[in-house]
Amino acid sequence: MTSGCRGWALAAAVLGVMTHSPSAAQYYEDVMEPAQLGLTELRPARTPSSAYVGNDVCRQCHEAAYQKWLGTAHARTSVQLRTQIAHAIAKAETANVADPSRSAKCLGCHGVAVDVPAAWRGPGFRIAEGVTCERCHGPGGDHVAAREDSTRGINGTLEGPSETICRTCHQPKPSHERLGRKPFDYAGSYAKVAHPKTAEKAEDELEPAALGIWYVDSVIAPPASYVGSAACAHCHQAAYDRWRQSAHAGAFYGLRTETAYSMDLAGGPTIGGPARNGVCLSCHATGHDVAAAARQPGFRLRDGVGCEKCHGPGSGHLQAMQEHRNVPGHGLTQAADDGTCQACHRPQRTHQKLEAPAFDYPVAWEKIAH
Numbered sequence: 096m097t098s099g100c101r102g103w104a105l106a107a108a109v110l111g112v113m114t115h116s117p118s119a120a121q122y123y124e125d126v127m128e129p130a131q132l133g134l135t136e137l138r139p140a141r142t143p144s145s146a147y148v149g150n151d152v153c154r155q156c157h158e159a160a161y162q163k164w165l166g167t168a169h170a171r172t173s174v175q176l177r178t179q180i181a182h183a184i185a186k187a188e189t190a191n192v193a194d195p196s197r198s199a200k201c202l203g204c205h206g207v208a209v210d211v212p213a214a215w216r217g218p219g220f221r222i223a224e225g226v227t228c229e230r231c232h233g234p235g236g237d238h239v240a241a242r243e244d245s246t247r248g249i250n251g252t253l254e255g256p257s258e259t260i261c262r263t264c265h266q267p268k269p270s271h272e273r274l275g276r277k278p279f280d281y282a283g284s285y286a287k288v289a290h291p292k293t294a295e296k297a298e299d300e301l302e303p304a305a306l307g308i309w310y311v312d313s314v315i316a317p318p319a320s321y322v323g324s325a326a327c328a329h330c331h332q333a334a335y336d337r338w339r340q341s342a343h344a345g346a347f348y349g350l351r352t353e354t355a356y357s358m359d360l361a362g363g364p365t366i367g368g369p370a371r372n373g374v375c376l377s378c379h380a381t382g383h384d385v386a387a388a389a390r391q392p393g394f395r396l397r398d399g400v401g402c403e404k405c406h407g408p409g410s411g412h413l414q415a416m417q418e419h420r421n422v423p424g425h426g427l428t429q430a431a432d433d434g435t436c437q438a439c440h441r442p443q444r445t446h447q448k449l450e451a452p453a454f455d456y457p458v459a460w461e462k463i464a465h
């Protein structure tokens with residue numbers, strides 16, 4: 096709740112700058128409390144994890160995804176509630192719905208955030224926008240605040256939703272049978288709504304300079320390309336599962352915590368916070384300082400201290416093992432031992448407040464052994 100409010104206050108400030116702030120009177124229904132909206136079938140209001148900012152705000156940084164969304168049926172689910180067929184459906188569903196566009200039940204799948212207190216809806220937010228970005232990804236106030244203001248310790252990561260979320264709405268409904276639609280087929284439907292993952296691209300396929308990372312002394316030319324930890328899983332599933340559960344897999348996200356923001360940033364403050372500080376990334380990430388060409392498509396900067404941070408970039412090993420070639424050292428580019436650990440696990444002034452016990456290899460290895 097607290098972080099939501101903070102995120103919201105900031106998102107509101109951001110909105111004021113970025114969009115032509117609509118007057119409250121113009122969009123009266125978006126600034127009204129659920130109880131004042133004149134809705135039927137309304138359940139008690141819920142408190143969201145963060146504030147709803149509206150699609151126009153997401154658009155500021157995810158233009159391609161927005162354009163794609165605009166062309167989908169999801170952008171028109173709300174207006175569909177005013178059609179003749181909607182009234183027929185409403186009658187089949189519940190006898191007492193005179194106006195489907197005023198039914199909280201219909202709007203639960205055809206609209207967004209009708210059931211949250213008005214304070215959690217931003218100035219640019221529109222209930223009538225239908226199945227918006229935030230309907231699938233969750234409310235974005237914290238996400239926007241964290242991306243906009245580097246001093247905030249908010250981990251505003253939004254989920255990339257799975258099939259489950261589609262099926263919360265795309266489920267068989269007797270009232271909808273008259274539409275004669277085919278049963279929901281995830282693969283085919285997803286292809287229709289899939290949008291470019293701009294953000295991910297930016298992170299993993301850009302040159303260090305274009306990534307907005309500060310304090311990268313020089314771009315490294317690695318002895319092989321980084322393939323990403325997931326590529327190792329094909330042949331080392333047990334090692335991968337072990338790593339996924341370790342702190343190393345979350346080391347990048349650790350840089351988005353309040354604690355990280357409260358530390359002295361080596362080199363000075365950076366736009367984008369610790370996750371954009373090359374000094375922090377040198378121990379909390381893999382391959383942030385190599386040319387984009389040395390990162391293969393499955394690579395994820397956000398995977399933190401990945402397999403290849405300790406074992407070296409793996410394209411050569413991967414290729415050799417796929418081709419069953421017997422090459423020296425299996426084509427691996429780096430030998431991992433206790434020295435590897437000590438390069439990162441050493442006393443640091445900035446980390447004193449964590450009060451982590453002194454590094455003890457046998458004990459530490461036991462925790463991550465694979």
Ligand code: HEC
Nearest residue numbers: 152153155156228229232235239242243251252253254294
């Ligand atoms: C100020 C720019 C900005 C705005 C506004 C913004 N995003 Fe993002 N978003 C980013 C960046 C940058 C990333 C890339 C990952 C990172 O660095 O956190 C990202 C990543 C994401 C991701 C991938 C998961 C993650 O959190 O890393 C999703 C999903 C997402 N954004 C959805 C949204 C939605 C929905 C909205 C509107 C509520 C929105 N974004 C608004 C900048 C923004």
Ligand code: HEC
Nearest residue numbers: 175180181182184185188195200201204263264265271276
């Ligand atoms: C559980 C989620 C859910 C609820 C609740 C819901 N709908 Fe739907 N509605 C859908 C989905 C999903 C579709 C897309 C077609 C399909 O897959 O059945 C749809 C399609 C429609 C369409 C067809 C739009 C077009 O393309 O012509 C209308 C009209 C409609 N719904 C009206 C209503 C009305 C009226 C209510 C309230 C009585 C309602 N819906 C409640 C999920 C829902």
Ligand code: HEC
Nearest residue numbers: 153157160161164169226227228231255256257292294295
């Ligand atoms: C109907 C649900 C739905 C809507 C609406 C929707 N998305 Fe998505 N989005 C998804 C799914 C599903 C994925 C793929 C997740 C995956 O591959 O793991 C995704 C992926 C993304 C990603 C990449 C996430 C990652 O982890 O790399 C971003 C960024 C994103 N969406 C932004 C947006 C924005 C901005 C909007 C609004 C303009 C939007 N989405 C609307 C369902 C939706």
Ligand code: HEC
Nearest residue numbers: 168169171172175204205226230260261264284285287288
């Ligand atoms: C909040 C409820 C909701 C969620 C979540 C949702 N949808 Fe929908 N979707 C709808 C409604 C309502 C319609 C009907 C729009 C219309 O026809 O007017 C629809 C329509 C569609 C359509 C167009 C109808 C058609 O058959 O051509 C596709 C495709 C679709 N959704 C795919 C998805 C996918 C894929 C996901 C998950 C990533 C998803 N939807 C998540 C409510 C939802």
Ligand code: HEC
Nearest residue numbers: 322326327329330331402403406409412413416417424425
């Ligand atoms: C195509 C299958 C395959 C993939 C993908 C793969 N490996 Fe291997 N790896 C092997 C095989 C086979 C060996 C030989 C030793 C054995 O049988 O365990 C091996 C051995 C190793 C060893 C031990 C070397 C030694 O000297 O004993 C390490 C470390 C290793 N791999 C790391 C990785 C990493 C990191 C990745 C991802 C970048 C990866 N592997 C991807 C097949 C694969």
Ligand code: HEC
Nearest residue numbers: 349354355358359360361369374375378438439440446451
């Ligand atoms: C020399 C390597 C190194 C550098 C540089 C580094 N870290 Fe760390 N960091 C670690 C290690 C190792 C840990 C694990 C705890 C420990 O042993 O101290 C850690 C732990 C943390 C944690 C605690 C994570 C948790 O979930 O408890 C935070 C937060 C953090 N670092 C932030 C930062 C920030 C911010 C920077 C940049 C100013 C930074 N680190 C730079 C190696 C480093």
Ligand code: HEC
Nearest residue numbers: 324327328331334335338343400401402405431432433465
């Ligand atoms: C934090 C550093 C680190 C990370 C991250 C890491 N490893 Fe290792 N790995 C080691 C060390 C050190 C050894 C050698 C342990 C020994 O022989 O005592 C090792 C050993 C191995 C071995 C050889 C095991 C054997 O039986 O000889 C394989 C295979 C391996 N790692 C694969 C992986 C894969 C796959 C990942 C990612 C999912 C990964 N490692 C992530 C440090 C790491």
Ligand code: HEC
Nearest residue numbers: 342343345346349378379400404435436439459460462463
């Ligand atoms: C590239 C830098 C780096 C290397 C190399 C590295 N670590 Fe870490 N390690 C970290 C960071 C950063 C964290 C903290 C991640 C977080 O919590 O956000 C961490 C956390 C841990 C933790 C969890 C904290 C705890 O004390 O419970 C263990 C255990 C650990 N590392 C063991 C090892 C071992 C063993 C090795 C060598 C085989 C190793 N690490 C090599 C950076 C590194």
